[in-house]
Amino acid sequence: MRTHLIAIDQGTTSTRAMVFDAQLAPVAMAQQELRQIYPSPGWVEHDPEEIWAAVVGTVREAMAKAGLAAKDIAAIGITNQRETTIVWDRVNGKPIHNAIVWQDRRTADTCAALRAAGHEPAVSAKTGLVIDPYFSATKIGWMLDHVNRARGAAEQGRLAFGTIDCFLLWRLTGGKVHATDATNASRTMLFDIARGGWDMDLMRLLDVPGGLLPEVHDCAADFGETKPDLFGGPIRICGIAGDQQAAAIGQGCFSPGMMKSTYGTGCFALLNTGAEPVHSRRRLLSTIAYQLGGRRTYALEGAIFIAGAAVQWLRDGLHLIGKAAEVDALSQKADPAEQVYLVPAFVGLGAPYWDADARGAIFGLTRNSGAAEFARAALEAVGYQTRGLLEAMKADWPAAADTVLRVDGGMTASAVTMQFLADILGAPVDRPAVMETTAVGAAYLAGLQAGICPDPGEFAATWRLDRRFEPAMDEATRARKWAGWQAAVERVRTSAA
Numbered sequence: 001m002r003t004h005l006i007a008i009d010q011g012t013t014s015t016r017a018m019v020f021d022a023q024l025a026p027v028a029m030a031q032q033e034l035r036q037i038y039p040s041p042g043w044v045e046h047d048p049e050e051i052w053a054a055v056v057g058t059v060r061e062a063m064a065k066a067g068l069a070a071k072d073i074a075a076i077g078i079t080n081q082r083e084t085t086i087v088w089d090r091v092n093g094k095p096i097h098n099a100i101v102w103q104d105r106r107t108a109d110t111c112a113a114l115r116a117a118g119h120e121p122a123v124s125a126k127t128g129l130v131i132d133p134y135f136s137a138t139k140i141g142w143m144l145d146h147v148n149r150a151r152g153a154a155e156q157g158r159l160a161f162g163t164i165d166c167f168l169l170w171r172l173t174g175g176k177v178h179a180t181d182a183t184n185a186s187r188t189m190l191f192d193i194a195r196g197g198w199d200m201d202l203m204r205l206l207d208v209p210g211g212l213l214p215e216v217h218d219c220a221a222d223f224g225e226t227k228p229d230l231f232g233g234p235i236r237i238c239g240i241a242g243d244q245q246a247a248a249i250g251q252g253c254f255s256p257g258m259m260k261s262t263y264g265t266g267c268f269a270l271l272n273t274g275a276e277p278v279h280s281r282r283r284l285l286s287t288i289a290y291q292l293g294g295r296r297t298y299a300l301e302g303a304i305f306i307a308g309a310a311v312q313w314l315r316d317g318l319h320l321i322g323k324a325a326e327v328d329a330l331s332q333k334a335d336p337a338e339q340v341y342l343v344p345a346f347v348g349l350g351a352p353y354w355d356a357d358a359r360g361a362i363f364g365l366t367r368n369s370g371a372a373e374f375a376r377a378a379l380e381a382v383g384y385q386t387r388g389l390l391e392a393m394k395a396d397w398p399a400a401a402d403t404v405l406r407v408d409g410g411m412t413a414s415a416v417t418m419q420f421l422a423d424i425l426g427a428p429v430d431r432p433a434v435m436e437t438t439a440v441g442a443a444y445l446a447g448l449q450a451g452i453c454p455d456p457g458e459f460a461a462t463w464r465l466d467r468r469f470e471p472a473m474d475e476a477t478r479a480r481k482w483a484g485w486q487a488a489v490e491r492v493r494t495s496a497a
Contacts, residue, residue, distance in 0.1 A: 002074035005447050006062065006235070007439035008055055010080045010164050011243060012101065012265040013312075015054035017062040018439040022074075022452045024462075026436060030061035037098060042105035042347060045098035048086050051164065052171055056230060063231065070233030076172075076226065077239030077446030079246035079438050080164035082187045085139035087150070087212070088167065090160050093175055096147045099164070100139040103266075103305055103347045107138035108356040119205060126192045126199055128277055128286030130354050134303070136163060137189035137206045144207075154209045161212040163187070165240045169223055172237060177224040179215040181240040182291035191216070193277055193288055196296060218291045219245070220449040239445025243438050244268040245290055248299065249445065250437030251406045252460030253289075259393075259403045261386060262438070263411035266350070267307035269389045270299040273397055282392040283352045292448075292456070300397060302351040302389030306344035306360075308411045310378040313346070320371045328416045331379050333372035339481070340364045341384075341488040342377035352392045355493055363488045379417045383424040384485040390425060406430045408437040415469075423473035424481065433464040 004027065009016040014034050019027040032054040037045040059076075063069070083102035088095045100106070111131045114120070120131045129135055140161055144151040153159050162170065166180040185191040185198075190208060192199040198213050217223065223237040241249060244262055248270045251260040256274035261267060270289060277286040277298040289299035311327050314320045321327055334340075343349075345358040362377065390405070405427065411417055412431050422429040434440060447453030473481075 002072060003452070004066070004068055004072050004074060005443040005450070005452070006059060006073055006076045007442040007446070008059065008076060008078045008168065009243070009439045009442065010051060010055060010078070010168065012081045012103070015051060015058055016439065017055070017058035018436060018443070019062050019066040019068065020440070020443045022447070024440055024443055024447070024453070028062045028065035030058040030065065032058055040106070042108075044101040044103045044347070046084065046101055048088075048095040048099050048167060051099070052168070055168055059231060070231045070235050073235045074452050075236045075238035075446035075450040077442035077444070078165045078168055078237065079241055079243050079442035080168070080184070082163060082184060082242035082244065083134055083136050084164050085136045085143070085161070086164065086167045087140060087143050087159055087161050088170070090158055090175070093171065096150055096159065097143050100142065102134055104139065105133045105347055105356050107133040107142050110138050110141065111356065123189065123202065123205070124279070126194070126202060127189050128186070128193050128279070129189050130283055130285070131189070132354050133356055134350070135187060135189040137202070137208055140208050140212065141206060154212055157211040159212055160214070162214055166214050169237060169240070172226045172230065173224040174227040179217055179223060181217055181219045181221070182288045182296060183219060183242040183245040184240065185216045186288040187242060193286065193296070193298070196291075218294065220292055220445045222449065236450060237446075238449035239442055241290065241441060241445055244270055244301070245288070246441030246445070247408050247438040248272070248289055248441070250439070250441030251408060251432065252463040253406065254456045254460050257399050257403050258406070260406040260408065263307050263382060263407060263409035263417070265307065265309045267304035267382060267386060269302045269386065269393070271393050271397065271403070273298050273300055278397050280392070280396045282396055283354055284389070284392050284396060285351065300393050302392065304385045304389070305347050305350045307382050307385070308409070309346070310342065310344045310381060311411070314375060314378055318374070320374060327375050327379065328414050330372050331375040331416055334376040335368060335373065338364070338366060338369055338373045339484060340369055340373040340377040341485055342374070342381050343488050343492045344378070344381050345492055349489070349493070351389055353489070353493065358492050361488070361492050363491065364484070379414065380420055382411065382417055383421040384482070386421060387424050387482065404428050404430055406432065408432060408435060418469045419472070422469040422471045424478060426471050426475070426478060428471070429469040431466045431469070433466040
């Protein structure tokens with residue numbers, strides 16, 4: 001009897017494999033950090049071969065820790081850093097270039113030219129996205145134009161494109177399956193989210209040959225099975241979702257009006273808007289939250305590029321802390337009279353600004369400012385950026401006004417950050433009992449397709465609260481702090497111009 005599930009969680013800074021039982025209780029986990037490659041300012045890459053080796057290694061390690069063999073695993077679910085782009089040779093399976101990461105800004109000029117030519121309204125109407133280097137399409141074009149003979153090979157059908165999930169699926173199945181799910185497809189800037197298919201007009205506009213693109217399936221579907229030699233026997237692959245959508249699924253956000261925000265390297269807030277996409281008037285994204293049984297459910301999304309990455313910067317760039325967990329204690333030593341703002345636009349600003357040229361800055365420094373004030377500013381930046389997203393969402397979709405924010409991701413372990421988030425929002429913030437919501441979401445999708453997990457409504461009822469953070473800041477302080485943040489962001493954007 002196959003009673004266990006495996007979630008492959010391939011993220012921006014690490015690769016994890018988690019084993020769950022049929023009730024989605026975690027059994028074992030293995031993790032490897034992922035090397036970040038910065039070839040030029042604003043460029044971010046990953047080595048696909050490192051990712052592949054880490055996936056195989058962590059799955060084997062997690063299975064060994066759990067004392068399980070392939071015959072015990074009902075299915076694998078995959079969740080992944082979205083938009084990160086790989087192009088590979090269909091014959092030998094080798095990537096033609098490093099993966100270009102979602103944070104990468106090398107195609108900013110290309111995107112600016114497309115906007116200047118007036119293409120953004122048409123692109124947004126079909127994809128729900130803005131024209132930005134964040135998404136996969138211009139990354140594909142860059143590879144085809146900068147790797148020797150790549151465009152010709154693509155036009156001849158010799159190359160394949162995929163987001164990380166798609167590349168891993170290809171490798172796991174020994175090159176038998178070139179497919180992705182609707183959530184990852186919706187992040188490419190090539191996919192019509194209302195129609196649910198690749199769009200020929202977008203492919204022509206962005207000069208992406210159709211032969212590169214994978215098939216698109218539901219999030220819970222039969223995606224093939226692993227090569228027997230990888231894990232001691234074949235294992236079905238039954239679920240795929242981009243990491244933010246997987247987190248929303250893991251948080252049980254199956255009803256319109258439910259909202260989650262994930263705090264990892266970046267921060268991504270998804271608001272379930274139901275069976276029809278809501279086209280934002282405030283430069284939020286309309287995206288596919290999940291697709292099950294051929295039916296799409298949509299979400300409004302706000303994307304913040306730097307959240308936990310700011311804490312990494314304190315650690316690795318400024319050497320103010322030895323490990324990320326030390327940031328709370330350091331921030332609490334900050335002088336309450338100091339008001340330092342860190343606008344972490346290290347790779348530009350995401351929603352609702354979409355300013356690729358903005359760069360980070362610190363405001364409000366005095367002679368008394370030090371490491372503690374920097375730490376507090378880094379944590380508070382998460383709250384300020386989230387408030388910007390929520391205000392835009394409420395303006396676009398008024399039904400969001402009374403929603404309670406469910407949070408997940410590594411930064412939610414910081415009680416200081418979560419309390420400030422509730423304070424600056426003036427609203428409750430709920431942290432779940434099970435923190436690994438992204439992996440839970442991937443495992444659930446696999447278990448749903450494999451027939452060992454319940455339907456979405458029954459699964460959502462199993463969500464449990466760990467702690468609710470209630471706002472404790474007075475309104476005058478909240479207004480003053482928020483006004484200071486808005487002024488700091490405006491200065492960053494003005495200086496970029």
